[in-house]
Amino acid sequence: MTIPMQFSTEVAAARAAGTAIVALESTIITHGMPFPQNVETARLVEQDVRDNGATPATIAVMNGVLHVGLEAAELDALGQAMGVAKLSRADMAGCIATGGTGATTVAATMIGAHLAGIHVFATGGIGGVHKGAETSFDISADLHELAQTPVTVVAAGAKAILDLEKTFEVLETLGVPVIAYGQDTLPAFWSATSHMTAPLRMDTAADIAAGQVMRTAMGLSGGQLICNPIPADAQIPADVLAPVIAQALAEADAQAISAKAVTPFLLGRIFELTEGRSLTANIALVRNNAVLAAKIASEMAK
DSSP states (O other): OOOOEEEOHHHHHHHHHTOOEEEEOSHHHHTSSOTTHHHHHHHHHHHHHHHTTOEEEEEEEETTEEEESOOHHHHHHHHHOSSOEEEOHHHHHHHHHTTOOEEEOHHHHHHHHHHTTOOEEEOSOBOOBOTTHHHHOOBOTHHHHHHHSOOEEEESSBOTTSOHHHHHHHHHHTTOOEEEESSSBOOBTTBSOOSSBOSEEEOOHHHHHHHHHHHHHTTOOSOEEEEOOOOGGGOOOHHHHHHHHHHHHHHHHHTTOOGGGHHHHHHHHHHHHTTTHHHHHHHHHHHHHHHHHHHHHHHHHO
């Protein structure tokens, strides 16, 4: 069976020329913020990729077609669409097969990128082990995707609402290289630093690109997680966020919110409790990750 896949004009040209391409997820558009801010932010991130020498490829499923890169009208349509599914590895194929529309999470974006021959992906933060996972078993598919799909993912670490220690422990168990960019500690999403020492550190896009190329040459499965700290002037210190996150988690427990609804609820509640600071920081870190991803993709294209 042929996979119904459509490339944007811009991405098709980059593929033909063999130039750098950076994959971008689409859940930030459909589940991250309201219209028109979602589309405006997506366009800013795409332009950041272009300004740093690569072509953006926002990935989504629309009417049963895997889109790799969105035309302007398609991006507008997705930004205003209602009832868009949130796709991960488990439901991506079903959505395509039944003609559905869905936005891609980290795991699904990695799958789409790999199918399209794209090796670098920029996002905000990965999913991971949720607090209380020892009883709920709530662990994101993103972690296993990193262990099996050969895409380098640039993120500001794992989302700070998660159990970060357990998340990085699982990544170590799965053999995923976790690389801090330019510092010895792991960033914590909205915060540039944390108490966790980075397993690996790299200071240049060229070294990061070489790491993924070497993994491929060695026949090692999976990608790399590049933990890129949010710019210092945009961060929210971890000690400021800790009580906010604790309150949001308590409210989620009280309302019995679970599964895919947990992350959107927590992010929305933290937005309210920080009076919008968390969203401002989120936009800053996504744009920062897009810049680094473009540089890595450019190195790989060489």
